[in-house]
Every structure is written in structure tokens, then in C-alpha cells.
Amino acid sequence: MEITLSSQLKELVPGFKVGIIQYSGITVGDSPQMLKGRLQLFQESIFFELEDKSVTDLPGVQEWRSIFKMTGKDPNRYRPSSEALFRRIKKQNYLPSVQSAIDINNFFSLQYQVPIGVYDADKLSGAVEIRVGAPGEEYEGLNGRSNSLEDLVISTDGEGPFGSPFVDSARTPVTEETKNALQIIYLSPSTKEENARNLTASLMNMFIKIHGGEGKYDVLGC
DSSP, X not given: OOEEEOHHHHHHSXXXXXXXXXXXXXXXXXXXXXXXXXXXXXXXXXXXXXXXXXXXXXXXXXXXXXXXXXXXOOTTTSOOHHHHHHHHHHTTOXXXXXXXXXXXXXXXXXXHTSOEXXXXXXXXXXXXXXXXXXXXXXXXXXXXXXXXXTTSEEEEETTEEEEOSSOOBSSSBXXXXXXXXXXXXXXXXXXXXHHHHHXXXXXXXXXXXXXXXXXXXXXXXX
């Protein structure tokens, strides 16, 4: 699958980069107890960490809010998905276990303080481009609403937009029927290339350990 970053996005956000992981032959299901336990304990530790600080004090949250501003989207109205997770935890509204792919996404999104999307690759068609949304572009999101994509960072395929660090579309979610997947880590631009590759590989290895199958990764923008 060919995946590219648009030149406009690279100009608007200097240093913009994403980790890309492509999986084949995976099995998605209920999360193992190890992952459920780690996710719960991690959320509890984050809750105590945030007792005396604001979510917007977190470096990763600050950086992604600035990216939204650079592309023209108000981060007070359209929050990066990673920030939304931290805000839930600060209210002690902990994330429940959903299924193995979603749980890993949430765990690493909290660990790296960045948005992460995971998509059913068999529901995608053609080349994928990560770019800025144009006027009038929208999709039905996993939040159950129609979401304006104008000025947001979005991921698109031959059929149009399917993902964003704000909220993903209802067209390409990973389910227990998914066998092949695409994972996009919307990295912080300040992340050095070596660290970007290490954390992308770490996520891939954890995902394969739980889901089986095979994976390959790359970092775009370095």
C-alpha cells in the first residue's frame, strides 16, 4: 500500500511525521488480561499525575494542539483524540476494555501522548495520502456524528477521507473480523527520527504479540 504525506501539510507543520504499520494475518478479539490490567493501572497512575496539573500541561498534548492551530483548526473546539483520552481519565471516567486492537491503541496513545488510528486495510482502496482537509469534506465519525474535516489533518484513500487525529470515520474501523490492518501513529514533530522508529517498532511488536500475524513499519517525514 502506497502511503504519502502531502507537501502542503509538510509546509504548514515543519517536522510533521507519522509512524506507519501494516499488518497481515492478524486475529482481533477480547484483550488478554495482561493488557486489560496494564491499561487500568496506567490510567490510575495518570489520574494521580493529573491531580495537580492541567491536561494541556502535558508536552504531547501541547504539541498536538499547536498542530491543529497550524492547519487552521481550533483545538478548543476540535481536540486531538489523545487529549480527549486524558480528559476522560482526569474526570476518573476510565476507558473500558473494548477489544484488543482498540485497547492497544488507547494504551500507546496515552503512553506517547499522541493520536493513533488503526484501520481495516481491506476496507481501504488505492493509495493513502495524509493531508489537510478541504472545505466541504466531512464523514460520519465513530462518535456518531457528521464531522467537518476542513483544516484538519486527515488520512484519505481512493474513496475519500477515513481517518484523523480528531476522530476516525465509521467506514474503516477494525473489528473482530479484521485480518489485515493499517496503523497510523500521528507523531509529535519534535520526536527525533531514532525515537520515532523505536516507538513505532515497539507498538508493532506489542500488537503482533497479541494478535499474531506479520507486520512491517516505516516512518514518513524523516
